[in-house]
Amino acid sequence: MKTTPVLALGLSMAVALTACGTAAMQSNHPTPSMDVKDRQPPRPQIRRNPNPTAYEITATIENAPGPFGVVKAAMQYEVLDDRCLPDLGGMAGTRASLLEWVPIELMHVSGDTYRGVIYDDLLVDEDYFGLGVCHWSLVTAQFKLRATEAKDDAAFSYHLFHDDLVSEHRIRAYFWNGDYPAVESIPGMLIPGEEDREKFKPEYRDQLFVLDLAIRKASS
Numbered sequence: 001m002k003t004t005p006v007l008a009l010g011l012s013m014a015v016a017l018t019a020c021g022t023a024a025m026q027s028n029h030p031t032p033s034m035d036v037k038d039r040q041p042p043r044p045q046i047r048r049n050p051n052p053t054a055y056e057i058t059a060t061i062e063n064a065p066g067p068f069g070v071v072k073a074a075m076q077y078e079v080l081d082d083r084c085l086p087d088l089g090g091m092a093g094t095r096a097s098l099l100e101w102v103p104i105e106l107m108h109v110s111g112d113t114y115r116g117v118i119y120d121d122l123l124v125d126e127d128y129f130g131l132g133v134c135h136w137s138l139v140t141a142q143f144k145l146r147a148t149e150a151k152d153d154a155a156f157s158y159h160l161f162h163d164d165l166v167s168e169h170r171i172r173a174y175f176w177n178g179d180y181p182a183v184e185s186i187p188g189m190l191i192p193g194e195e196d197r198e199k200f201k202p203e204y205r206d207q208l209f210v211l212d213l214a215i216r217k218a219s220s
Contacts, residue, residue, distance in 0.1 A: 005210040040086045041096055042145040044128040052119040053163055054218035057104075059143060065177040070146035073104035073112055076139045077123050084127070084134040098134060104141060117218065118165060138162050143211060147178035147181030154182050158211055171195065171213040176204055 020054040061068060079085065079098040088094045100123060123136040145156040158173040173193025183189040197205055 008220070041086050041129065044098075044126075046100060047124040047126070049121055049124055052122040055118045055120065055168070056216050056218050057116050057118055057141070057160075058109075058214040059106065059114045059116070060212045061079045061145065061216075062175075062212055064112055064209050065180040066147060067111070068145045069148045070074065070105055071108075073106055073116060073141060075102045075104060076124070077102065077136050077143050078099075078139050079134045080137050080139075081135060084129065084130065084132040086129050092145060096129075098128070100136075118160075118215075120144075120162070120166065138165070141165065143213070145211065150182075152182050152187040154179050154189045154191050156180075156191050156193065156211070160212075160215075166214060168215045168217060170215065171211075172211070173211045174208045175211070176200065178206045178210055180209075192203060 046161070051179070057073075059071070062069075077100045082095040082097070084099060085096040088096055093149050100193045102116060102122060105115045106114040118138075118141050120138050122138070125133050125135045127133050142157040142163050143158045143160070156175050156179070158171075160171060164171060173195055174197045175191060175193055176209075179191050183191075193211055194200065197208060200208065
């Protein structure tokens with residue numbers, strides 16, 4: 001049985017992330033009961049800004065342990081202030097949620113290098129429910145690497161957050177080669193990247209591959 005050799009997180013955290021996703025992907029709203037879910041309002045028509053702010057992203061996989069047949073990315077937009085959303089009732093006073101995943105088109109440049117565009121201010125703020133204008137926030141851009149489409153293959157994941165995007169930071173996320181292509185004990189495991197290679201045990205630090213993300217604001 002292989003276990004990811006990360007000192008700080010450990011297998012228990014990885015399992016929790018597999019089951020629940022990362023903190024950036026969680027809704028700010030409580031999980032409603034089945035009857036409250038049934039009262040979700042019809043999804044409104046969401047318009048796109050014709051002139052959003054664009055950031056070019058170049059993603060390069062370094063020291064890949066093998067081929068990655070799946071390289072995907074998507075932007076997570078969410079309305080974080082729920083005062084513009086309908087109250088679904090119930091004792092918890094749960095409100096509706098509004099979240100949109102927008103795929104990022106990644107073009108294969110050469111070798112293990114891909115290029116795409118992340119858009120800020122892509123979705124138009126509107127009064128969808130007559131409760132005030134809902135303001136969209138770009139929460140994160142998630143990147144996923146998998147050896148193949150097989151359901152048992154691990155998904156190597158990294159979340160690029162909004163602050164890193166607008167600051168045009170260069171990000172290097174590390175993963176352990178031993179988790180490729182799959183973690184036998186946990187089929188389909190979601191494995192988050194680590195920005196600090198010191199979080200891996202010393203004996204494993206020469207067994208890492210990297211997702212390098214270079215960001216620059218596109219000229220208007």
